[in-house]
Amino acid sequence: MDSAAAIATLQQNLRAAGYVAERSLAVTMLMMESIGRPLLVEGDPGVGKTEIAKALARVKNTRLIRLQCYEGLDTYNALYEWNYQRQLLAIKRAESAGPAALGDDELFCETYLLKRPLLEALTQPVAPVLLIDEIDRADAAFEAFLLELLSDYQISIPELGTITATTIPLVILTSNGTRDLSDALRRRCLYHFLDYPSFEKELAILRARLPQTPARLAGQIIEFAQSLRRYDLKKKPGIAETLDWTAALLGLGLSALDEAGPEQIRDSLATLLKTRDDILAIDNATIARLVAAAG
Amino acid sequence: MLEHSITAKIAGFVATIRENGFAVGIDESADALRIAETIGITTHTALREAWRGLLCARADEWHRFDDLFDSYWRKPNRQKRVESRASGGGAIEQDNAAGAEGGKAGPTLQHGAGDAGDAGASTASEGACAAAALETADFRTLTAPDQTRAIDAVIRNFARRLARLKTRRDHADKSGRRLDLRRTLRRSIGAGGTPSRLHFTAPRRIRPRLILLLDVSRSMSLYSFFYLRVARALAAELSDIHVFLYHTHLTHISGALSDPDPWRAQERLAMLSAGWAGGTRIGDCLAAFNRQQAARLVHSRTAIIIASDGYDTGEAGLLGRELRALAARARRIVWINPLKAVPGYAPTARGMAEALPHLDVFASGHDLASLDAALTALMAAL
Numbered sequence: 001m002d003s004a005a006a007i008a009t010l011q012q013n014l015r016a017a018g019y020v021a022e023r024s025l026a027v028t029m030l031m032m033e034s035i036g037r038p039l040l041v042e043g044d045p046g047v048g049k050t051e052i053a054k055a056l057a058r059v060k061n062t063r064l065i066r067l068q069c070y071e072g073l074d075t076y077n078a079l080y081e082w083n084y085q086r087q088l089l090a091i092k093r094a095e096s097a098g099p100a101a102l103g104d105d106e107l108f109c110e111t112y113l114l115k116r117p118l119l120e121a122l123t124q125p126v127a128p129v130l131l132i133d134e135i136d137r138a139d140a141a142f143e144a145f146l147l148e149l150l151s152d153y154q155i156s157i158p159e160l161g162t163i164t165a166t167t168i169p170l171v172i173l174t175s176n177g178t179r180d181l182s183d184a185l186r187r188r189c190l191y192h193f194l195d196y197p198s199f200e201k202e203l204a205i206l207r208a209r210l211p212q213t214p215a216r217l218a219g220q221i222i223e224f225a226q227s228l229r230r231y232d233l234k235k236k237p238g239i240a241e242t243l244d245w246t247a248a249l250l251g252l253g254l255s256a257l258d259e260a261g262p263e264q265i266r267d268s269l270a271t272l273l274k275t276r277d278d279i280l281a282i283d284n285a286t287i288a289r290l291v292a293a294a295g
Numbered sequence: 296m297l298e299h300s301i302t303a304k305i306a307g308f309v310a311t312i313r314e315n316g317f318a319v320g321i322d323e324s325a326d327a328l329r330i331a332e333t334i335g336i337t338t339h340t341a342l343r344e345a346w347r348g349l350l351c352a353r354a355d356e357w358h359r360f361d362d363l364f365d366s367y368w369r370k371p372n373r374q375k376r377v378e379s380r381a382s383g384g385g386a387i388e389q390d391n392a393a394g395a396e397g398g399k400a401g402p403t404l405q406h407g408a409g410d411a412g413d414a415g416a417s418t419a420s421e422g423a424c425a426a427a428a429l430e431t432a433d434f435r436t437l438t439a440p441d442q443t444r445a446i447d448a449v450i451r452n453f454a455r456r457l458a459r460l461k462t463r464r465d466h467a468d469k470s471g472r473r474l475d476l477r478r479t480l481r482r483s484i485g486a487g488g489t490p491s492r493l494h495f496t497a498p499r500r501i502r503p504r505l506i507l508l509l510d511v512s513r514s515m516s517l518y519s520f521f522y523l524r525v526a527r528a529l530a531a532e533l534s535d536i537h538v539f540l541y542h543t544h545l546t547h548i549s550g551a552l553s554d555p556d557p558w559r560a561q562e563r564l565a566m567l568s569a570g571w572a573g574g575t576r577i578g579d580c581l582a583a584f585n586r587q588q589a590a591r592l593v594h595s596r597t598a599i600i601i602a603s604d605g606y607d608t609g610e611a612g613l614l615g616r617e618l619r620a621l622a623a624r625a626r627r628i629v630w631i632n633p634l635k636a637v638p639g640y641a642p643t644a645r646g647m648a649e650a651l652p653h654l655d656v657f658a659s660g661h662d663l664a665s666l667d668a669a670l671t672a673l674m675a676a677l
Contacts, residue, residue, distance in 0.1 A: 003334045003341055027334075027341055028348035034333055035326050035349075042354055072464055076477070084476050091488045104484075139464070140595045177354075179595050180624040183318040186352030193357040 019055030043194030046238015471497030510603035578613030605647030
């Protein structure tokens with residue numbers, strides 16, 4: 001196999017799907033398929049962890065199934081649940097219809113099974129992309145359960161029997177680091193650390209996402225955002241914030257940052273700075289300096 | 296199929312990575328070989344990126360990987376480091392030469408907080424020194440009944456409250472409040488589908504794991520025994536507790552502490568306590584804890600209690616770094632500093648200042664009443 005060509009092709013396809021990926025990420029995504037391991041992506045909020053899964057689904061032209069984790073998430077919300085209300089209705093209907101109108105098998109069949117994301121992902125005809133978002137928010141017990149699922153790709157439902165995956169989904173897990181994940185899960189996964197993007201990469205992302213942005217404005221915006229990240233902010237702006245800000249500036253009808261006064265920029269900075277302390281830390285003088293530096 | 300010598304080198308690389316604290320197992324060795332076969336061993340940039348994705352599991356490993364890769368595969372270093380070790384084992388020191396020199400420069404005395412408040416407190420106000428003491432302590436008073444009775448009462452109370460902690464997960468409970476529709480319907484099958492008996496759920500109770508890290512250096516000598524008695528009382532009440540002593544190095548004493556025979560407990564502690572009342576290297580001890588114990592002991596329901604005055608002679612910045620890593624793993628970190636009770640105390644000692652941003656509770660705990668308050672604060676934060 002010509003690996004270099006495969007990597008370049010994947011990078012190109014990802015770019016066409018609106019995601020600018022470094023070489024190392026493309027290599028890791030190729031490995032996901034070749035050695036069949038899930039991919040764990042870590043990084044600060046807003047650097048595009050979730051976007052990886054969306055872009056991969058677009059490239060593979062397949063479904064994206066998303067499981068958002070939260071504290072107290074259990075198997076009934078992640079895996080499957082019986083549709084009790086419908087089962088009760090069926091029982092009542094059968095009662096009025098007469099005896100022996102409803103068998104046990106009919107009550108516990110796929111009609112009354114509510115598939116939650118994990119089961120949904122295992123029963124697709126075409127291998128989907130399964131995004132398990134913010135796994136660090138779920139508790140350790142769920143993580144252990146997930147570990148088992150991700151190694152065997154099968155689920156047993158007492159009333160129905162064991163369901164084995166028809167296709168092995170491409171699994172992407174993301175974590176913000178609110179809790180450290182267990183070493184067992186980390187070992188099981190491929191790992192990618194997503195950092196804040198370089199100037200060139202962020203510019204490429206902006207071009208791919210908002211192609212109508214004038215070239216000069218785009219350069220200034222990225223320069224501004226990049227230098228803003230060097231300040232000691234509570235919440236550094238991610239790529240998502242930069243894109244929001246660009247959209248806001250486009251909405252104001254600007255074609256260059258220095259056209260606008262510091263006040264106008266300050267008003268639009270609500271899309272970039274998300275805490276009161278940060279907004280207070282960046283005063284008008286700082287904004288003027290940053291705009292001047294952005295050229 | 297790759298040549299045998301190449302296979303051995305790759306296995307050696309994975310072993311080196313493992314020696315440097317990466318969580319990699321046998322599966323990863325096999326997959327590293329498979330990747331090398333598919334990508335080809337001549338394209339070293341792609342191989343580096345692919346292996347990084349496979350072998351790293353957390354952000355600091357991600358950033359360290361390039362150095363390790365270079366030091367193993369690049370020529371000048373390879374001769375130095377690999378030829379001497381056939382299996383490629385042995386941890387490679389990280390690039391912190393500047394900091395290490397600071398550590399070697401000798402004891403840096405840190406005055407700054409006043410007296411520990413007691414008449415005989417001369418030992419407690421000297422600050423930290425880097426030298427390890429050779430003496431061992433006298434543990435005979437550890438189990439004296441009059442000293443321990445009050446402590447036992449407080450700890451029993453704490454253990455009872457700890458047992459009442461709840462999580463957001465449910466379990467079946469007859470006197471619960473939430474209707475368990477799933478179980479109710481499942482059990483109704485026997486009655487022909489009429490849910491005549493209702494089943495309920497209630498929040499599951501959990502007992503968090505406690506880990507105690509007790510500073511027994513000379514600057515803490517006034518309080519060391521007090522905390523050791525507290526630890527012994529806690530170990531008697533709670534099952535999931537792990538106690539470590541540290542001064543210039545870290546010692547696990549849970550086994551000795553919970554020995555039912557008081558005499559044998561004293562003997563075992565005396566043997567383990569070499570270095571008691573010596574210098575302090577909190578940062579290094581925390582680093583040792585993070586490397587050797589944390590992966591095994593610390594999970595997301597773990598509360599860590601550190602008893603120390605924060606006088607540290609280790610390398611600057613290490614304590615803060617290691618504590619941040621520990622804070623990410625653990626549920627809560629409580630720091631008990633007896634000096635905090637002294638009027639006008641400010642956490643100016645370098646170690647304490649570094650630690651502060653990563654703490655959930657910072658309490659004095661110099662006597663039983665304040666310790667009770669600290670434990671209550673911990674309960675509230677759990």
